[in-house]
Amino acid sequence: MILRMPKVSEEHRARRRDQILTAAMRCAAREGFHKTTMSAVIRESGLSAGAVYLYFSSKQELIRAVAGTAVGAVAGTLGALTEPENVVPPEQALLATTSRILEVGRAHDVEIIRVALQAWAEAARDPAVLALLHEEIAGIRAAWTDYAVAAIAAGHLAADADPVAVARTLMSMLPGFMLLRLVDPSTDPEQYAAGLAALRRPASPR
Amino acid sequence: MILRMPKVSEEHRARRRDQILTAAMRCAAREGFHKTTMSAVIRESGLSAGAVYLYFSSKQELIRAVAGTAVGAVAGTLGALTEPENVVPPEQALLATTSRILEVGRAHDVEIIRVALQAWAEAARDPAVLALLHEEIAGIRAAWTDYAVAAIAAGHLAADADPVAVARTLMSMLPGFMLLRLVDPSTDPEQYAAGLAALRRPASPR
Amino acid sequence: MILRMPKVSEEHRARRRDQILTAAMRCAAREGFHKTTMSAVIRESGLSAGAVYLYFSSKQELIRAVAGTAVGAVAGTLGALTEPENVVPPEQALLATTSRILEVGRAHDVEIIRVALQAWAEAARDPAVLALLHEEIAGIRAAWTDYAVAAIAAGHLAADADPVAVARTLMSMLPGFMLLRLVDPSTDPEQYAAGLAALRRPASPR
Amino acid sequence: MILRMPKVSEEHRARRRDQILTAAMRCAAREGFHKTTMSAVIRESGLSAGAVYLYFSSKQELIRAVAGTAVGAVAGTLGALTEPENVVPPEQALLATTSRILEVGRAHDVEIIRVALQAWAEAARDPAVLALLHEEIAGIRAAWTDYAVAAIAAGHLAADADPVAVARTLMSMLPGFMLLRLVDPSTDPEQYAAGLAALRRPASPR
DNA sequence: TATGAATGAGATTTCATTCAT
DNA sequence: AATGAATGAAATCTCATTCAT
Numbered sequence: 001m002i003l004r005m006p007k008v009s010e011e012h013r014a015r016r017r018d019q020i021l022t023a024a025m026r027c028a029a030r031e032g033f034h035k036t037t038m039s040a041v042i043r044e045s046g047l048s049a050g051a052v053y054l055y056f057s058s059k060q061e062l063i064r065a066v067a068g069t070a071v072g073a074v075a076g077t078l079g080a081l082t083e084p085e086n087v088v089p090p091e092q093a094l095l096a097t098t099s100r101i102l103e104v105g106r107a108h109d110v111e112i113i114r115v116a117l118q119a120w121a122e123a124a125r126d127p128a129v130l131a132l133l134h135e136e137i138a139g140i141r142a143a144w145t146d147y148a149v150a151a152i153a154a155g156h157l158a159a160d161a162d163p164v165a166v167a168r169t170l171m172s173m174l175p176g177f178m179l180l181r182l183v184d185p186s187t188d189p190e191q192y193a194a195g196l197a198a199l200r201r202p203a204s205p206r
Numbered sequence: 207m208i209l210r211m212p213k214v215s216e217e218h219r220a221r222r223r224d225q226i227l228t229a230a231m232r233c234a235a236r237e238g239f240h241k242t243t244m245s246a247v248i249r250e251s252g253l254s255a256g257a258v259y260l261y262f263s264s265k266q267e268l269i270r271a272v273a274g275t276a277v278g279a280v281a282g283t284l285g286a287l288t289e290p291e292n293v294v295p296p297e298q299a300l301l302a303t304t305s306r307i308l309e310v311g312r313a314h315d316v317e318i319i320r321v322a323l324q325a326w327a328e329a330a331r332d333p334a335v336l337a338l339l340h341e342e343i344a345g346i347r348a349a350w351t352d353y354a355v356a357a358i359a360a361g362h363l364a365a366d367a368d369p370v371a372v373a374r375t376l377m378s379m380l381p382g383f384m385l386l387r388l389v390d391p392s393t394d395p396e397q398y399a400a401g402l403a404a405l406r407r408p409a410s411p412r
Numbered sequence: 413m414i415l416r417m418p419k420v421s422e423e424h425r426a427r428r429r430d431q432i433l434t435a436a437m438r439c440a441a442r443e444g445f446h447k448t449t450m451s452a453v454i455r456e457s458g459l460s461a462g463a464v465y466l467y468f469s470s471k472q473e474l475i476r477a478v479a480g481t482a483v484g485a486v487a488g489t490l491g492a493l494t495e496p497e498n499v500v501p502p503e504q505a506l507l508a509t510t511s512r513i514l515e516v517g518r519a520h521d522v523e524i525i526r527v528a529l530q531a532w533a534e535a536a537r538d539p540a541v542l543a544l545l546h547e548e549i550a551g552i553r554a555a556w557t558d559y560a561v562a563a564i565a566a567g568h569l570a571a572d573a574d575p576v577a578v579a580r581t582l583m584s585m586l587p588g589f590m591l592l593r594l595v596d597p598s599t600d601p602e603q604y605a606a607g608l609a610a611l612r613r614p615a616s617p618r
Numbered sequence: 619m620i621l622r623m624p625k626v627s628e629e630h631r632a633r634r635r636d637q638i639l640t641a642a643m644r645c646a647a648r649e650g651f652h653k654t655t656m657s658a659v660i661r662e663s664g665l666s667a668g669a670v671y672l673y674f675s676s677k678q679e680l681i682r683a684v685a686g687t688a689v690g691a692v693a694g695t696l697g698a699l700t701e702p703e704n705v706v707p708p709e710q711a712l713l714a715t716t717s718r719i720l721e722v723g724r725a726h727d728v729e730i731i732r733v734a735l736q737a738w739a740e741a742a743r744d745p746a747v748l749a750l751l752h753e754e755i756a757g758i759r760a761a762w763t764d765y766a767v768a769a770i771a772a773g774h775l776a777a778d779a780d781p782v783a784v785a786r787t788l789m790s791m792l793p794g795f796m797l798l799r800l801v802d803p804s805t806d807p808e809q810y811a812a813g814l815a816a817l818r819r820p821a822s823p824r
Numbered sequence: 825t826a827t828g829a830a831t832g833a834g835a836t837t838t839c840a841t842t843c844a845t
Numbered sequence: 846a847a848t849g850a851a852t853g854a855a856a857t858c859t860c861a862t863t864c865a866t
Binding site for chain 1: 235236237238239240241296320323324326327328329330331336339340343361362363364365366367368371372373374375376377378379380381382383385386388389390393397398400401402404405406407408409410
């Protein structure tokens with residue numbers, strides 16, 4: 001029996017995979033996961049049907065990969081909130097985060113926010129996507145919890161605040177921001193953060 | 207000219223439409239809009255194919271109706287935030303709202319939250335659904351703006367707070383809550399509201 | 413057992429039948445027999461589905477009736493070619509006939525020529541329509557044979573001409589005329605007859 | 619840039635197309651265009667549904683191709699009427715033509731005449747088929763006009779005959795011949811030509 | 825590895841016809 | 846006689862996937 005060296009480099013494989021993934025994202029941003037046909041992905045990728053199936057064994061697997069990429073890309077940008085030397089108050093952290101979400105969307109030339117929306121919907125029917133979303137959310141929550149601890153320490157929040165609860169509430173504003181952007185593209189991180197600031201500003205005693 | 211009575215009552219027609227809509231929602235909650243087949247809806251509704259198409263001229267039209275119903279049902283419950291005689295602070299308003307969302311889900315025996323998620327995704331591809339979502343969100347925003355004005359008057363918020371910004375930020379927490387519920391069904395209105403309370407509690411001077 | 417008198421007059425029945433037939437012809441002229449839906453006929457007739465089926469027991473029966481009407485209307489106009497006291501030469505007979513075909517088309521406000529075309533096609537698949545067409549053609553042929561006999565007698569044709577052959581050939585020009593009209597509505601009876609005249613004019617000896 | 623050889627030969631594609639076209643013609647000859655189901659064509663062709671739609675993007679497109687083939691096949695045989703060295707009189711030209719139409723029908727083992735009838739009916743509802751018929755008829759007319767010019771020169775027709783009018787009238791006898799054949803398969807080119815001969819034979823002076 | 829023609833189950837939709845009223 | 850809502854078989858077409866090359 002002959003042991004074959006891989007015919008093409010690992011790097012080549014990775015490039016191909018990415019090519020397909022990018023094509024699929026573009027399609028999903030336009031038509032959603034289930035109105036996107038493999039045919040469309042194949043055309044957009046510039047590869048052949050056979051080639052695509054060499055890298056993803058089924059449409060559902062490709063959907064999972066796309067969902068993972070989109071959710072991960074959003075999540076990935078939210079990891080570095082705590083720079084301990086310079087902890088900002090919550091409204092500034094929120095501003096930084098929403099701004100970064102928009103940047104990610106611009107960086108990939110596909111509207112990643114739209115794909116993330118598709119991924120949430122898909123999580124409601126595919127347990128694998130749900131698990132994946134769960135994990136990403138856990139990561140985001142952990143980052144925000146770290147931030148909350150630091151913010152409490154820095155005196156931006158009450159000393160008795162529960163960092164986990166604060167983290168959950170803060171991070172839960174991001175989907176809303178994304179949805180508002182979809183519905184009204186003029187929605188803007190500054191205004192958005194201003195709302196939180198207003199909520200936190202104490203009422204002057206009457 | 208002869209005025210003819212309708213052969214079947216308007217009420218009959220409405221009941222039929224509802225029957226189909228309910229069946230479609232149940233299916234959409236399970237499989238999403240585009241993995242739900244008309245066959246499944248027809249089976250679930252107990253009607254014939256022809257009958258379904260008598261009330262909805264295409265699958266896409268049915269999807270729009272379902273999306274509208276789900277988004278509307280959620281929005282509908284959020285209208286009565288301001289009972290002027292007794293304006294509660296934001297964290298309690300949030301608690302009331304998230305609780306009501308869960309109630310709506312229980313009331314309809316379909317998981318309306320899942321369908322709402324599908325509707326958001328659909329808004330990204332069907333302009334008609336986007337328009338519909340836009341309108342519902344405008345309604346919710348208006349209700350929260352009324353609330354914000356009252357809350358400012360009641361001294362729950364700073365006098366110089368912008369009610370519109372507050373409204374947008376507060377209401378934007380609802381999609382996040384729904385998404386968190388999907389990922390982790392133990393997510394709970396109380397804990398959730400506690401996070402906002404903690405965010406709003408002033409840090410004691412050091 | 414009770415013997416019932418007919419509830420409505422025979423005349424009423426005939427009017428209803430005609431109403432349906434006319435509606436069906438209009439539809440057939442537009443879309444052909446098999447792309448016309450019963451729904452369209454029902455709408456066009458202003459009656460209800462049930463009513464239509466009271467007069468024609470199936471779509472195929474209605475098609476046969478329409479085919480019969482159209483073919484019959486064309487044939488009916490070609491019966492009076494021989495007015496023995498004044499027998500015209502063939503090119504004038506042809507002119508009279510093609511002109512009359514156009515008149516029939518104008519008289520019914522449906523383009524009866526188009527329906528006749530549908531009927532020919534239908535004859536290729538429905539033996540009942542074939543039989544009907546056969547009969548009408550036999551009638552037309554008989555009329556033309558009478559004409560040929562008279563034309564021979566009147567010296568418009570050679571004394572040894574076979575009236576049956578002449579009749580067949582002359583009458584066979586009518587479908588061609590109708591088809592040419594369909595393709596080129598400027599086709600005109602005068603020009604058309606002129607072609608036959610030219611064919612019949614003897615070449616001068618060289 | 620890489621020039622790729624086609625995976626399958628052009629010839630292969632053409633053979634497949636023909637396979638489908640032939641199957642469709644057989645079906646159309648039996649049932650007409652609109653009572654022929656795609657299922658029937660698929661079965662008759664021996665291919666799969668997908669394969670058929672790879673070559674014809676819709677039923678209507680297939681119908682157009684079939685109509686074009688049938689009309690074209692009939693028209694194609696009528697091109698070589700003028701052999702200048704030996705121009706025959708009109709009745710012989712007609713005999714040659716009608717005989718050739720029957721040959722075409724026998725050559726294809728489908729009854730092409732029936733399909734041509736379907737095509738005429740279709741021309742009444744599909745402008746694309748009308749255009750196609752228009753073009754074929756123009757071709758036939760041109761051939762007959764060439765013939766008429768030659769026949770006039772050869773002294774078979776009067777010197778002042780209008781070749782265009784003669785051509786139109788002569789060629790218009792073909793649809794009639796075809797329709798008569800449908801209704802009465804014993805209709806025969808010889809008898810048919812005899813009718814024209816009789817029409818052209820001058821009446822002896824009385 | 826890569827191709828892309830071919831597959832065929834299954835999706836959506838239509839429409840001739842019926843029948844309770 | 847007349848209505849028109851309802852039926853459900855059947856039509857057209859799609860599309861995820863395979864496999865010979």
